[in-house]
Amino acid sequence: MAVSVIDTGVLVLYMLGMIGVGYWGYQKSDSLDDYLVAGRNIPLWMYVPVMSAVILGGASTIGGGGLGYQHGVSGAWLVISLGVGTIALGLLISTNLANLKAYSLGEILERRFDKYSGTVGAVIAGVYALTIAITQTIAIGKVLGALFGFEQNTMILVGGLIIIAYTSLGGMLTVTMTDFVQWCIMTVGIFLLALPLGLSSVGGISGLTAELDPTYFDPTAIGWQTITSYFLLYVLGIMIGQDIWQRVFTAESAETARKGSIAAGVYAIIYGIATAFLGAIALVLLPNLQDPELALPRMILEVVPVGLSGLILAGFVSAMMSTADSALLASSTLFTSDIYKRFVDSDASDETYSRVSRIVILVLGGIMIYAAIAIGNVVQALILAYDLLTGSIFVPIFGAFFWTRATWQGALSSIAVSATVVVYTLWMQGFSSNLPIIYGLTASFLTFTVVSLLTGPPTQEKVREWMQNLDSAPSMD
Numbered sequence: 001m002a003v004s005v006i007d008t009g010v011l012v013l014y015m016l017g018m019i020g021v022g023y024w025g026y027q028k029s030d031s032l033d034d035y036l037v038a039g040r041n042i043p044l045w046m047y048v049p050v051m052s053a054v055i056l057g058g059a060s061t062i063g064g065g066g067l068g069y070q071h072g073v074s075g076a077w078l079v080i081s082l083g084v085g086t087i088a089l090g091l092l093i094s095t096n097l098a099n100l101k102a103y104s105l106g107e108i109l110e111r112r113f114d115k116y117s118g119t120v121g122a123v124i125a126g127v128y129a130l131t132i133a134i135t136q137t138i139a140i141g142k143v144l145g146a147l148f149g150f151e152q153n154t155m156i157l158v159g160g161l162i163i164i165a166y167t168s169l170g171g172m173l174t175v176t177m178t179d180f181v182q183w184c185i186m187t188v189g190i191f192l193l194a195l196p197l198g199l200s201s202v203g204g205i206s207g208l209t210a211e212l213d214p215t216y217f218d219p220t221a222i223g224w225q226t227i228t229s230y231f232l233l234y235v236l237g238i239m240i241g242q243d244i245w246q247r248v249f250t251a252e253s254a255e256t257a258r259k260g261s262i263a264a265g266v267y268a269i270i271y272g273i274a275t276a277f278l279g280a281i282a283l284v285l286l287p288n289l290q291d292p293e294l295a296l297p298r299m300i301l302e303v304v305p306v307g308l309s310g311l312i313l314a315g316f317v318s319a320m321m322s323t324a325d326s327a328l329l330a331s332s333t334l335f336t337s338d339i340y341k342r343f344v345d346s347d348a349s350d351e352t353y354s355r356v357s358r359i360v361i362l363v364l365g366g367i368m369i370y371a372a373i374a375i376g377n378v379v380q381a382l383i384l385a386y387d388l389l390t391g392s393i394f395v396p397i398f399g400a401f402f403w404t405r406a407t408w409q410g411a412l413s414s415i416a417v418s419a420t421v422v423v424y425t426l427w428m429q430g431f432s433s434n435l436p437i438i439y440g441l442t443a444s445f446l447t448f449t450v451v452s453l454l455t456g457p458p459t460q461e462k463v464r465e466w467m468q469n470l471d472s473a474p475s476m477d
Helices: 005-028 032-040 044-055 058-092 093-099 105-112 114-149 152-201 204-211 224-238 243-249 254-285 292-303 308-344 350-375 378-402 406-430 433-453 462-471
Strands: none
Touching: 005 152, 005 243, 005 308, 032 152, 032 350, 032 433, 032 462, 044 058, 044 152, 044 243, 044 254, 058 224, 058 243, 058 254, 058 292, 058 308, 093 105, 093 243, 093 254, 093 378, 093 462, 105 114, 105 378, 105 462, 114 152, 114 243, 114 292, 114 308, 114 350, 114 378, 114 406, 152 254, 152 292, 152 308, 152 350, 204 254, 224 378, 224 433, 254 292, 254 378, 292 308, 292 406, 308 350, 378 406, 378 433, 406 433
């Protein structure tokens, strides 16, 4: 099933438009705040769409549809977990994050503990963010390769170069504008075109239920073990990702960060249910697909008129690009802010810092493309990223916000021990096991608690300064 010339034209124009927005962002990024956190002035009406776009990438759209194709509505649990995690982020720590006026996760760990905890935490979070970008690039290559008949690796290279181009040019200002456009395309494509046309093609809900086994409408059919695994990986992981935090840092106020994160989480849950339903519809229309992750794009070509299908496919690519660009920028920010500026040139000017950040994006982008071609498997890369992030630094980060007795020795040793446990358990048990995240969190909690109690308490001056930073309302001028 080939893509028409019109649909191809829509996709090509869309990608060229993203580069154009990148150049616009380059001209408008006058300061470091513009480049890294979009000037910290994103209003609520824009914050909700761009936060949603960061959350909902290839795993949510292509992967969510593939899970719906295999398991029905219970395939929505992966995206639901991301949504629940974003809501929890909004309720628990978004206000504190906005008040801290920081740039990176490592910077926050340094403020609460020490620079070594900040550096190690930043490296792990940076690897996580880069891995997220890699997964999205793989997904882009897979979808475009299958639709256009080109080799997957060729499409990975093309998609990756476009992401690198517009992200390095304008930084967060560009990412914000492109994410907003991408969210609009995603929303129109999924809710106003794909879902109603897909349901119509199978005779509505009644026709869908008549065609499929009742287990496809059982919310727990995917299995409680899988649901638990999604919760541990994605609810906890989404709360501490640099790509998510860096979006929180762009909010114009703490109130915007809180309300916007909660609203984006609710949107993600609805989006996840919709893509799972679309996957089930694709199963009725295309019952013998070898690759379930291609269910949604193949179904779009089946039921949506030419031209409009190109718009929806652009929406799928948008979902992947909107996560990839945020993750690539997040990884660059961590390595530049928490390694270069801390150990190489602590007195760097904003102009120098922005230039170095662009160079780092180019380097990491090259690694992203190479790794995407070498790995070629979205699921394994995604599991590795979330296992390492959640298992290693979730406990010390939340300890920083909620336990004044925590010490830098506890944080640093916790990160080191749990990262070792996660990697070793992954090597021994494989990517399909839940044990790496369980062992990692357990080792992290025990090490963090015991070492903090043995080495504490921290100095009152450091705790008092930290609490004052958390409580200070951000400037509104």
